[in-house]
Amino acid sequence: MPMSGVLTPVITPFDEELRPDEAKLVTHCRWMLENDVGLALFGTNSEANSLSLAERKRLLEVVVGAGLPANRMMPGTGTNSLPETIELTRHAVEHGVGGVLMLPPFYYKGVSDDGLFDYFSRVIEGVGDDRLRIYLYHIPPVAQIPLGLDLIERLLDAHPGIIAGVKDSGGDWSHTEAMIQRFGSRGFEVFAGSEVFLLKTLRTGGVGCISATANVNPAAIAAVARDWQADDADARQADLDRVRAVFQSYPMIPALKAATAHHSGDAGWRRVRPPLVQLDEKQLASFLGDLEEIGFSMPGLPEAEAAKARESATAG
DSSP states (O other): OOOOEEEEOOOOOBOTTSOBOHHHHHHHHHHHHHTTOEEOTTSGGGTGGGSOHHHHHHHHHHHHHTTOOGGGBOOBOOOSOHHHHHHHHHHHHHTTOSOEEEOOOOSSOSOOHHHHHHHHHHHHHHHOOTTOOEEEEEOHHHHOOOOOHHHHHHHHHHSTTTEEEEEEOSOOHHHHHHHHHHHGGGTOEEEESSGGGHHHHHHHTOOEEEOGGGGTSHHHHHHHHHTTTSTTHHHHHHHHHHHHHHHHTSOHHHHHHHHHHHHHTOGGGGOOOTTOOOOOHHHHHHHHHHHHHTTOOOTTOHHHHHHHHHHHHHHO
């Protein structure tokens, strides 16, 4: 089944020992789904490359085992190791996910399209499952390994039906537009890597966005994706852009976690794995002030609702 709309690289909560907090992750994932946002688990903003292979597999099992719909999941499975990418991808497919989001092998720079084609092809052959749907992850600002149009066309020709789409986090609208125009008629599903490009993507024929800030602003982003042809779509897009601009002006992952901690009342959400660090107290005060200035909130956040219930019970 094709994927579309809004997904988010779900932020990973950690306990005091910096182990993944499974229960908290399930709760956050459920809130995403309740707000019509799918789960791109183990993406960049999930701190995926700070998680072990075993941790990724275990967390997917926990989230699927909690009864959340696997067809709304697009876990990241791309690593620098071909065998590990095959292992993670096979594991995800066996759990019924809607697709996998696959980084190119990013350690060696300046690699050729031939090498990348061979890598993705060997993953497909190694998994050996017709249910596999790969969404390529184009993020040259981080990976420094671009996925060009000619490579995508070559992969589509060789693996029709398996190369399903792309998340374009390059930040270059002309590249996103070119992918939609060149491959959209072949059923290739193009997701923008930020909601800043959401309306443009949908109006050009793309299918949605996979956005970090859908972790914290899910309902508003999903509403634009659903109602992108409405008369007020541009005004709603401008509201999304204002929120995104605040988060982008701080280190993104610590900011996402700081906002979630603040609005849930659970300071544990601020934890990140090294080498990342939390916002310092000066940054945090500035960040929360900026959010307050634009009237930002996270309505319905489960931890916050639970805290209110406890306060009400205590008062009673």
